[in-house]
Amino acid sequence: MNNDYTTIEVQQDERGVATVWLARPQVRNAMNGTMWEELRDAFARIEADAATRVAVLSGRGETFCSGGDLKYQGSQRESSRDERVREAGKLALLLRDMDLLSKPLVARVNGSAFAGAMALICVADVAIGTTAGRFAITEARLGMVPGMISPYVTRRVGISQARRLFLSARQFSGEEAVRYGLLHEAVSPESLDDAIEDEVRHFLACGPQALGTIKKLLAYVSTHGQEDNFTYAVDRVADMWDSPEAREGIASFFEKRKPGWHRG
Numbered sequence: 001m002n003n004d005y006t007t008i009e010v011q012q013d014e015r016g017v018a019t020v021w022l023a024r025p026q027v028r029n030a031m032n033g034t035m036w037e038e039l040r041d042a043f044a045r046i047e048a049d050a051a052t053r054v055a056v057l058s059g060r061g062e063t064f065c066s067g068g069d070l071k072y073q074g075s076q077r078e079s080s081r082d083e084r085v086r087e088a089g090k091l092a093l094l095l096r097d098m099d100l101l102s103k104p105l106v107a108r109v110n111g112s113a114f115a116g117a118m119a120l121i122c123v124a125d126v127a128i129g130t131t132a133g134r135f136a137i138t139e140a141r142l143g144m145v146p147g148m149i150s151p152y153v154t155r156r157v158g159i160s161q162a163r164r165l166f167l168s169a170r171q172f173s174g175e176e177a178v179r180y181g182l183l184h185e186a187v188s189p190e191s192l193d194d195a196i197e198d199e200v201r202h203f204l205a206c207g208p209q210a211l212g213t214i215k216k217l218l219a220y221v222s223t224h225g226q227e228d229n230f231t232y233a234v235d236r237v238a239d240m241w242d243s244p245e246a247r248e249g250i251a252s253f254f255e256k257r258k259p260g261w262h263r264g
Helices: 033-048 070-078 081-099 117-122 150-157 159-168 174-180 189-204 208-221 226-241 244-254
Strands: 008-012 017-022 054-059 063-065 105-108 112-114 126-130 134-136 185-187
Touching: 008 033, 017 033, 033 081, 054 063, 054 189, 063 117, 070 081, 081 117, 105 189, 112 117, 117 126, 117 150, 126 174, 126 189, 134 174, 150 159, 174 185, 185 189, 208 226, 208 244
Parallel strands: 017 054, 054 105, 063 112, 105 126, 112 134, 126 185
Antiparallel strands: 008 017
């Protein structure tokens, strides 16, 4: 893993769990163009590294992420429109890559999250926060538009709740974030690490190739109709029956042992 980053940190343990830290605690991990580029590079490396099984995203300090750095965003008015489009595209490309990551991605939401941080939560497969955290999609309050984050947040919470949260910029609790579907669970701050470890442990017990195929399967069937889904799902099962992972998984079941990939 590359550790020559200035806005993030990346650590990987012996099990293949890579933790990506937003590392600008002095500005509550506010995101700028450099952070988007560095995050994209880190997740590309995670995708390419066969030894990496699970990714965890969290923030240094007491805040998960305060959204976009307003000094950075304010400076964009001095740029040409083409330059502004390129800069905004950095976040769009990052979110796309995170959303398409073939490996399980867990958001360890260690504190409050605002504005663009919501998309970092919504592209994760599992998001666990704390009861002490506060949340809001604040762009409208500043006369701004939550453009790149809107597809991911709307997919997560549905159009009705998205209208309420985007248009009111209201602040809400971790428990409310669970009810909206933004978080899967909100726990006490002292229980956060145990909750994350429980999720990671379950992922490490599963076949890594199967997990990647399942993520693609879910993305496909959620955006296609019945006939397309029928063909796609049948093809995936037919491929699965001949896969080395399935052969190992079935053999381990009958031999009453853990499969070779098991790290949980």
